Amino acid sequence: MLLEAHAGQVERLMAQGYDCLKQKQQQQALLYFNSVVLLEPKHVDALKNCADILLGLNRPAEATVYSHHAFQLNPNSYSLSLHAKALYQMGKYHEALECFERILAEEPNNYTAMGQRALCLTQVNRYDEALQAYQNALVCCNNQDVWIQYNYSLCLLAMGNLLQGFASYEYRWLSSLSEERQAWIVPDFVNRDRLQGKSILIHSEQGLGDGIQFFRYIPLLVQLGARIYLEMQPALIPLFYEWRHTIRLIARGSPLPSCDYHCPVMSLARLFKTEIHTIPNSIPYVFPELQTLETCQAKLGHSSCRRIGIAWRGSATNPMNQKRSLALNALLTVHQSNLDFICLQKDVYLEEKKVLDQYQMTYHSLELSTMMGTAALIACLDLVITVDTSIAHLAAAMGKEVWILLPVNADWRWFLLRADSPWYPNVKLFRQETLGDWDIPLTRIKKALATLAPVEQQLNIDDLIQTAHQKLQQGLQTEAEQLYRYILINNPGCHTAAQGIALAALQKHNLAEAILFMQRAVEIAPTQIVYRRNLGELLCRAGQMEAALASHQLAIRMEPHHPENHFLLALTYNNNQQFELAIRHYRIALSYDQNYGLAWNNLGASLESMGDKHQAKIAYATAIRLNPNHAEALNNLGAIYSEEGRINEARLHFEAAIAARADFIEAHYNLSLVKTYAGHDPHLVFLEAMAQKIEHYSIPARIQYYFALGKALDDTQQYKRAFQAYAAGNRLHALLRPWNKTVLQDFVQQMPAVFTPSFLKQAKPTKETRCPIFIVGMPRAGTTLIEQILCSHEQIYGAGELSILDDLIQEACHAAGLTFMRWVSQLTDNDFTILGEQYLERTWKLAPDKQFIIDKMPSNCFYVGMIYRMLPNAKIIHAMRDPLDSCFSCFTHLFKTSMLFTYDLTTLGDYYLLYAQAMEYWQKVLPANFIFDLAYEQMVAHHEALSRQLIAYIGLPWDPNCLNFYKNDRIVKTASLTQVRKPIYKTSVKRWQHFAEELQPLLKMLKMPHCNNAEAYLSKGSVLMEMGELIKAEEHFLKITAEHNIDTQVLAHYSLVQLRKVQPDNTSLQNLLAIVKDNIQAVSASKLEYVYFALGKCYEDLGEWAKSFEYFSLGCQL
Secondary structure, eight states, X not given: OHHHHHXXXXXXXXXXXXXXXXXXXXXXXXXXXXXHHHHOTTOHHHHHHHHHHHHHTTOHHHHHHHHHHHHHHSOOHHHHHHHHHHHHHTTOHHHHHHHHXXXXXXXXXXXXXXXXXXXXXXXXXXXXXXXXXXXXXXXXXXXXXXXXXXXXXXXXHHTTOHHHHHHHGGGGGGTTXXXXXXXXXXXXXXXXXXXXXXXXXXEOOSXXXXXXXXXXXXXXHHHTTOEEEEEEOGGGGGGGGGGGXXXXXXXXXXOOOOOSEEEEGGGHHHHTTOOGGGOOOOSOOOOOOHHHHHHHHHHHOOOSSEEEEEEOOOOTXXXXXXXXXXXXXXXXXGOOTTEEEEEOOSSOOHHHHHHHHHTTOOOXXXXXXXXXXXXXXXXXXXXXXXXXXXXXXHHHHTTOEXXXXXXXXXXXXXXXXXXXXXXXXXEEEEEOSSTTOOHHHHHHHHHHHHTOOOOOOOOOHHHHXXXXXXXXXXXXXXXXXXXXXXXXXHOTTOHHHHXXXXXXXXXXXXXXXXXXXXXXXXXXXXXXXXXXXXXXXXXXXXXXXXXXHHHHHHHHHHSTTOHHHHHHHHHHXXXXXXXXXXXXXXXXXXXXXXXXXXXXXXXXXXXXXXXXXXXXXXXXHHHHHHOTTOHHHHHHHHHHHHHTTOHHHHHHHHXXXXXXXXXXXXXXXXXXXXXXXXXXXXXXXXXXXXXXTGGGSOHHHHHHHHHHHHHHHHHTTOHHHHHHHHHHHHHHHHHHSOOOTHHHHHHHXXXXXXSOHHHXXXXXOXXXXXXXXXXXXXXXSSHHHHHHHXXXXXXXXXXXXXXXXXXXXXXXXXXXXXXXXXXXXTOOHHHHHHHXXXXXXXXXXXXXXXXXXXXXXXXXXXXXXXXXXXXXXXXXXXXXXXXXXXXXXXXXXXXXXXXXXXXXXXXXXXXXXXXXXXXXXXXXXXXXXTXXXXXXXXXXXXXXXXXXXXXXXXXXXXXXXXXXXXGOOOOOOXXXXXXXXXXXXXXXXXXXXXXXXTTHHHHHHHHSOOSOOHHHHHHHHHHHHHTTOHHHHHHHHHHHHHHSOHHHHHHHHHHHHHHTTTSOOHHHHHHHHHHHHHSGGGSOHHXXXXXHHHHHHHHHHXXXXXXXXXXXXXXXXX
């Protein structure tokens, strides 16, 4: 009975222990399991549980007693692993390593033991072996073990592999490291180029030092135009309070706002693709509040000795605290009588207080109770000596010289074997050579202290500022900036130095730094209106419109009658697309100064954006009258003349702008667009001479320069050099704003699942008489030519490339909080009708008296199914062109709108194939006559016939003006503005062949069978035919004739006829005759011409001239 009772008690105690573990009551569970051990000392499970709990409570020495006993009783891998973990926590890494190697000798595929062995290897600085061990462990676990992935990331980071390391570091969100913030486990990483105008929430994580270190990335986000919400520990908010001009600070624990994106602060390193040589390490970026600083300075008084701040211990809650901390007495072995040591340790024990008293060191408890007080204290020092704590990061971010004492196995962020830090240029590292032995690094510090120069005499700030100003004016930005930073670090209240850093940063095109330090200047001297103006202008450049407007509005309240205040506010409104408000404030500025030429010029720009070209020209002309050498106004007026087709006047104005300012790259670029170069054109000679100094210009200016040079060289048939220039401009643009195909790829792949045939058949007929005409396709595929022909008809208005459809869709998706495909799948018939009415309402404001309005946004090709549901009476014209001509034409043009895919041959190929895939799908699922396909090459060859077909498709009577489209004086804003002022010409057909060698990457992409896509196969077949690969080309065309709809079959047969024209093929003739005989009603009107011309060609090749003439005649009639 006693044995049974004993057994029952043990069982109950074990059950109670497990219940406590489930409820995360470790201490109570430990009591129950320990009670079992007392009753039954050989209870292996109880021993293991005690060891495991003690490890979790960071009590490794006690854990080893239980783990050792458990292993003796039951020598298996789990018991040995527990014992090894306890040894590891005690810092006995070599012993722990031996344990894990014993486990692996028995169980070579035990990936947990592999990972733990690798962790031990890092602690004894055997990183190369550790890296291999982690990789082996990941192979064994199929990359599924989160902790191994996380520790692997730390190994990579310590070794300096930041790209791969920060990518793997995301596994911290799948571990138990941050259980209190598991609501957003997986960070929503974003493409930096998608942040403009979007909101992003940056979450705090880990300790105060981590926040200070990684907040360095926030100014870079500001520069990208994002609206930023920054969560941080409440203690840090006062330190970053001056950032309130551009970001909203949120104390951790407060409700978080809803944002477009979110990202943990330490993940910003991954977002910005950080490598060691690209770490943003400009200092200072943390500043003390001036009043607190003055209080500290008064309290410390003057000292003839150098002041050295010291901190010797980190937070007791940090599991690494024991190895990173040292005793105060040990640190004070470096004390020297000619130095004034200041305690920076927040929590000082009683015994430590006695030591401080012995050295006559005051404990500034009040200042050290807050981070701001600590920062003010640090600002009064010459040097900080500290262990690896938040004090190290705070002092370093403030720009103070910092010496950090590190254990032999230091944190990953200090990397391996370095005596400096890429994170902070003002930091020196003093490392242990043996674990726990601080003697060597302390000896080095003592020697370094002995070499410190005596305290310098009081800085003559005015002289230093004057010297820095001179260097800045001489173009020595780096030297000037270094001097300004030196002044600001030693005198944090010097607003002139803060502005100097901002101006130097701006000259170096570092907008993030410029904003950061102009904010500092405003904070120091809030009544200096010039700083507020400058800050507002910088914020406007960064796309931070709300903050920019607030800054300028405050300047106006402070000085309401100053024209420049209104001018800058107007400029910001203009950049924020608030043109009416911009015009209002430009006019206010001009009411105070009628001779304000720049305001007249910018007023013209805002009027132009409102569509008032007449008043815009008057404003530009006024600016020119006030200053005949006003380069910007001359250039802007020339641009309007160019759009109006007054090419000669445009050219004269661009030349005048260049004469006024020879380095005005935009005018050079605009001039290149309106002239055709020949021989040794003086402007080409000038452009070539500029190459020597173009690298000193801004990136946008360099991009315009290379496109202008490429155009001039292209015109003069210097094709290799032209391509080099085009490539240089494209390369710069792609680096500035790269394109990621993932979003569009996902969109196209999801289309068939949402826009099913049954879904599209639900479109309801409409009695609406207003009819939009959408011209879709690739850019540079003839969309402007088609629009110019159509809008020459008196009943059609050409509105150009409208964003209205995309705006409607994006607004609705954002309001619903859904992706496009999810949103569409939830729409009702009535929703589609309302969306269609909204589109018509917005669009017909442009031309209320017209029945037809053209929207020629090429990218609407991806919305064709949406258009069919919203506007079933709409007309869709698909502008087609040789893929290489279309893609290469894109590559040679600098677009005003964001067509980011056009600046790289690979992304051009990616986009083309996705566009072709989308159009092939719409052709397959929509009614045969809904889309009118129009090939640019055919329009050039048979202009009148196809123009008539086009007008007939719209449903209008023929208008002869459509043949004189080049006489249409409407404004043209696209890249084809000069071409449409001329009659039809053929020089653009097969233009790519001049650059065939350079276009090999694109050729290869377009000939690879990526998908069963009719448009893509036709394009690839055409390319292969041009390359002389006739057999492969024929395979592509034959595949389409067998598998796709009748219209694409017609095109394929036509291509086969062209391919086989050297060897007439009766099969081609029979296939075409079959189409005419059996399927003629199914062939769309736009394809009949291809049938008749192909038949005519077949009969001509076969020598049957009468039939040949008959079919050619039918084709011409169409």
